[in-house]
Amino acid sequence: MQIKKMTIADYAGVYQLWLDTPGMGLNTVDDSEDGIAKYLRRNPETCFVAEKDGEIVGVILVGHDGRRGYIHHMAVKVSERAQGIGTMLLDVSMAALKNEGISKVISIVFKYNEIGNEYWENRGYAVREDLVYRDKLLVEMERIDT
Secondary structure, three states, X not given: OEEEEOOHHHHHHHHHHHHOOOOOEEEOOOOOHHHHHHHHHHOOXXXXXXXXXXXXXXXXXXXXXXXXXXXXXXXXXXHHOOOOHHHHHHHHHHHXXXXXXXXXXXXXXXXXXXXXXXXXXXOOOOOOXXXXXXXXXXXXXXXXXX
16 A cells, blocks of 8 residues: 555546545535645645555545645545554645644544544544634535535
């Protein structure tokens, strides 16, 4: 297995992994090939994939705003879980954020995603009860829940 920086050439395999991962929340704009290409141009050093036998079995999208890091759409193929792939992806992306001078990171997980929330809790990511997360659509998009 190999961990490498994600490029747009990885998109088809990554998108299929997301579709096959229970608990993911995608949309037709940000998670389109164009949307991910834009994200990778902005965050070329902090997004990674795990490949095994030519197949993408893990992914982590990580970006930052110069102040805080943000983890989006981390996934490991269901049949490949509990082998340390997620930990390797997380470690390499956190090292990349530190290298860019980022000192705090936020992971956004749907409340109903029990597996995802357990994963982050087991790694020391705390739920912030003092915050309310809000968003507003600026363009129409279709939501895709897996």
